[in-house]
Amino acid sequence: MSYQWLTLWGYVPEFFQAAWLTLQITLLAFCVAQILGLLTALAGASHLAPLRVVARSYIELIRNTPVLLQIFIVFFGLPSLGLNLSAYTAGVIALGVNVGAYMAEVFRAGIQSVPRGQIEAAGILGLGRAQIFIEVVLPQAARAVYPAIVNNLIQLLLGTSLLSAIALPELTGTATVINARTLLYIQTFSITLIAYLVLSNCLSWIAEQIGARVFQPPLMLKQHTRKRLLLIPRQANRN
Amino acid sequence: MSTELLTTSLSILLHGLVATLLLSAASIVGGTLIGLLAAVLRSFGPWGSARVAKLYTELFRGTPVLITLMFIYFGVSYFGYAIDVFAAGVVGLSVYQGAYIAEVFRSGIEAVPEGQWEVSQILGLGKTQTFFSVVLPQTGKIVLPPLIGQYLSLIKDTSIVSMIGLSELMHGGQAIVDRVGKPVEIYGLVAVLYFVVCFPLSQWVRHHDRRSLLS
Numbered sequence: 001m002s003y004q005w006l007t008l009w010g011y012v013p014e015f016f017q018a019a020w021l022t023l024q025i026t027l028l029a030f031c032v033a034q035i036l037g038l039l040t041a042l043a044g045a046s047h048l049a050p051l052r053v054v055a056r057s058y059i060e061l062i063r064n065t066p067v068l069l070q071i072f073i074v075f076f077g078l079p080s081l082g083l084n085l086s087a088y089t090a091g092v093i094a095l096g097v098n099v100g101a102y103m104a105e106v107f108r109a110g111i112q113s114v115p116r117g118q119i120e121a122a123g124i125l126g127l128g129r130a131q132i133f134i135e136v137v138l139p140q141a142a143r144a145v146y147p148a149i150v151n152n153l154i155q156l157l158l159g160t161s162l163l164s165a166i167a168l169p170e171l172t173g174t175a176t177v178i179n180a181r182t183l184l185y186i187q188t189f190s191i192t193l194i195a196y197l198v199l200s201n202c203l204s205w206i207a208e209q210i211g212a213r214v215f216q217p218p219l220m221l222k223q224h225t226r227k228r229l230l231l232i233p234r235q236a237n238r239n
Numbered sequence: 240m241s242t243e244l245l246t247t248s249l250s251i252l253l254h255g256l257v258a259t260l261l262l263s264a265a266s267i268v269g270g271t272l273i274g275l276l277a278a279v280l281r282s283f284g285p286w287g288s289a290r291v292a293k294l295y296t297e298l299f300r301g302t303p304v305l306i307t308l309m310f311i312y313f314g315v316s317y318f319g320y321a322i323d324v325f326a327a328g329v330v331g332l333s334v335y336q337g338a339y340i341a342e343v344f345r346s347g348i349e350a351v352p353e354g355q356w357e358v359s360q361i362l363g364l365g366k367t368q369t370f371f372s373v374v375l376p377q378t379g380k381i382v383l384p385p386l387i388g389q390y391l392s393l394i395k396d397t398s399i400v401s402m403i404g405l406s407e408l409m410h411g412g413q414a415i416v417d418r419v420g421k422p423v424e425i426y427g428l429v430a431v432l433y434f435v436v437c438f439p440l441s442q443w444v445r446h447h448d449r450r451s452l453l454s
Contacts, residue, residue: 065430068409
């Protein structure tokens with residue numbers, strides 16, 4: 001048994017490289033998703049009907065089809081339309097576009113969670129539209145939405161495993177290759193499992209630290225997610 | 240795309256869709272049972288079992304479903320047994336989604352006010368009786384929308400079972416593209432079929448569950 005683990009010792013650098021690639025793609029796709037999500041949420045709240053239709057169709061189309069299919073469409077479908085992408089770029093785009101649709105819904109809910117009365121009061125106090133959005137709505141919406149954003153980041157991290165289907169050597173892809181080479185199923189996948197656990201827990205720990213420092217009053221993520229149904233007050237959604 | 244290709248593709252894809260729906264149904268049943276058990280153990284179980292239930296949810300919520308599936312599919316054969324891909328898919332998806340479903344149930348159980356437990360106790364109801372006749376009926380109403388939302392993501396996750404070789408909808412699409420090309424058309428068709436299944440569910444969830452978005 002122990003010599004089998006020793007065989008895998010030689011693959012440790014590859015695992016580290018793969019973990020780094022996984023993290024890179026996660027963070028890049030997360031940035032894409034934030035931008036797309038915010039734009040879509042704004043478009044969804046626009047006065048212009050066509051913008052609203054585009055935003056809504058994008059959200060529904062993405063949320064009702066599997067992410068693996070979206071990855072395949074970007075990686076195998078776009079080249080036939082004359083757009084060749086590397087697995088890396090295709091992965092970032094597909095995951096970013098996917099999570100962007102979920103982020104749009106989260107942002108929309110966050111903006112709606114700020115009571116209308118505050119916006120009206122701020123207007124009466126003489127604040128401009130932009131000022132109201134930046135100084136009144138955004139800080140409160142950001143606090144309400146933060147746990148959901150972190151949740152989506154973790155889902156994104158786990159979603160990168162699907163990029164092994166387009167032969168990207170991230171954690172899962174590397175694991176399948178090493179598995180095929182060594183045939184040490186249990187050991188290889190145990191290491192991969194632990195790598196994902198470490199990555200996802202590190203990311204949520206960092207997010208928790210940020211939440212506790214940035215928001216006033218400090219946002220305790222663990223507690224928040226534990227009592228989420230209780231904590232989101234009914235009043236917030238009445239408007 | 241010629242009509243002939245369209246009809247043959249559609250017949251292959253519809254067969255795949257049946258497999259996808261069967262896999263979804265079986266996993267929904269399994270996942271709900273496991274999730275309910277884990278939630279109850281975590282909230283009311285004796286010390287040891289609550290710990291195990293917590294470890295279970297944390298473990299599967301922090302790892303990708305693909306790894307779970309590979310673990311089960313390859314792991315069983317490692318010990319010298321053979322497992323059917325469909326069975327591996329059902330077990331993997333049930334165990335994986337069970338962890339998320341457990342969290343849905345737990346938040347529902349915790350949403351029932353503490354005072355009701357105390358009142359039931361004063362009225363002479365036992366713990367088990369309180370749970371089944373006071374807490375669970377109320378929980379059902381609270382958790383239904385997020386639960387359906389979780390089923391929705393389970394249905395989409397069945398596409399991942401194609402990666403260990405189950406011929407369901409996604410796999411059918413891949414097989415056709417491997418044979419004749421035309422990825423945009425074929426995968427578009429696959430997307431339409433998934434959409435037809437998922438859209439009504441997601442609309443229902445959107446209509447009934449305005450709160451869960453921020454969870």
